[in-house]
Amino acid sequence: MNLCRRLAEDPRVDAIAPALTWDLPLRLLAGLHYLVLAHQASWEDVDGALDQHAEFLTRWVTEHVVQTNEVQRAWGLLPAFLLVADGRPFDLLELGSSAGLNLLWDRYRYRYASGAWGDGPLELTGDDRVPPPAELFQRRVTVDRRRGIDLNPVDATTEHGARLLQAFVWADQTERVERLLRAIDIVRHDPPELMRGDYVESLPALLRDRHDSAQLVVFQTASTMYLDSSATDRLRAALHDAAHDEPLVFISTGRAPDDNGFALELERYPDGRVERLGVFDFHGEWLEWGR
Ligand SMILES: C[S@@+](CC[C@H](N)C(=O)[O-])C[C@H]1O[C@@H](n2cnc3c(N)ncnc32)[C@H](O)[C@@H]1O
Structure with missing residues (x-):
């Protein structure tokens, strides 16, 4: 049984x-x-x-609520990061970052049918049913700062934190476990700044703290789906208000049209219009760019 x-x-x-x-x-x-x-x-x-x-x-x-930090989702996100890159270093802010494994997305190596990107001991690849444009993989980015906020941040640099992350991946999913352990190794070398808190409450203050010559890129995966509509409205209002003097982008997973996977969405503030870039699997196993 x-x-x-x-x-x-x-x-x-x-x-x-x-x-x-x-x-x-x-x-x-x-x-x-x-x-x-x-x-x-x-x-x-x-x-x-x-x-x-x-x-x-x-x-x-x-x-312990169910706590997963799925690094394979970075494979779904990367083309969106490359698409918005404007030449300035990124000032990254992840909402619902868990252990921050996806805050280190630029330290992983990626392979798609249309190209490859990056360097590093962990290679992420998947089934890109409709691959992103090859031109994107020519782009280079640097990261100036990486911040994450979570109700329950996990410190993967400790034995307990690493074991906790692993405990929520089922033991027979050996590929996921292997990927997770490699990502934890990378995080341990140079962990991102993780804050404990409710991002809906903290967002206005976090967005006021900007690095002048950097491009503010806010992102989230598999987290805002837990918010009710009033919290979602407050989050969007905070993004809108913060972009009054200097624009910012928000890369986010939303509901796919048929609820099969996540919609990969880009919102450029202050406008805030939602642009769908594609759809990817809940765990980032497949990607359909442009759908
Ligand atoms: C399903 S996990 C996804 C973690 C990570 N983003 C990923 O894709 O691997 C959702 C995370 O969002 C966090 N979270 C949910 N609502 C939050 C809120 N209002 N403020 C801060 N963190 C929140 C949870 O604590 C949890 O770590």
Whole structure:
């Protein structure tokens, strides 16, 4: 039986988390995975782990919401970054940055059917069903500053942070685990600035703090979809107001027309009109440019 379903039906799980939420099996599975990674439990004996580590797991499922930082999404984002590059260094601000793995997008190597870009020990590639224009991959960018803000930032430079990120990737998804570990290695060399907070509240102040000769590029993946409409309106208003004297761009994942994958959207403020650049898979496995 599927382990997730089995956990949801196990009476001991009621004791661990009496208030059942939709993501409880995912949280619990991640807690077990964390214990396995710490060599305190084994997939061969999940029953034993539920008995022995009930206290740890109870704490884990209440304290940890599902926390994924998917670096493969940078493969979907890169063409958008290159498209907006205007020759000035980037001043990057990521909303809902988690551990900031995608804030380091310029340190990875990329391969598409139409070209390649960048350098680095981690290569990102995927199924570009409609590839971005080859001309984009001739562009070079430098990054002047990288800031991220998250309700629950993860410090991947610590053993706990790295293990937590890995715990939320299912153990049999070896390619994702491998990619994640390489990205964590890169982050550890020179981590970005990560702030704890609600970006809807903090955005006006963050946007006032600009680097003069840099191009302000705000971006987010898989995060604003959790906002209600009034928070979304406040976020857009903050972007609009901040661009009054000096324009800025916002690169964002939105809803794809058929809900299959993310729409890759570009908003140039103060105008703020949404331009759809393409559609890519929720985890960045495929990309259709221009759709
Ligand atoms: C599904 S994760 C995506 C993480 C990362 N952007 C990625 O694509 O891998 C969503 C992230 O958004 C953060 N988040 C959601 N709403 C937020 C808010 N109002 N302020 C700050 N962070 C928020 C969550 O804490 C979580 O880390």
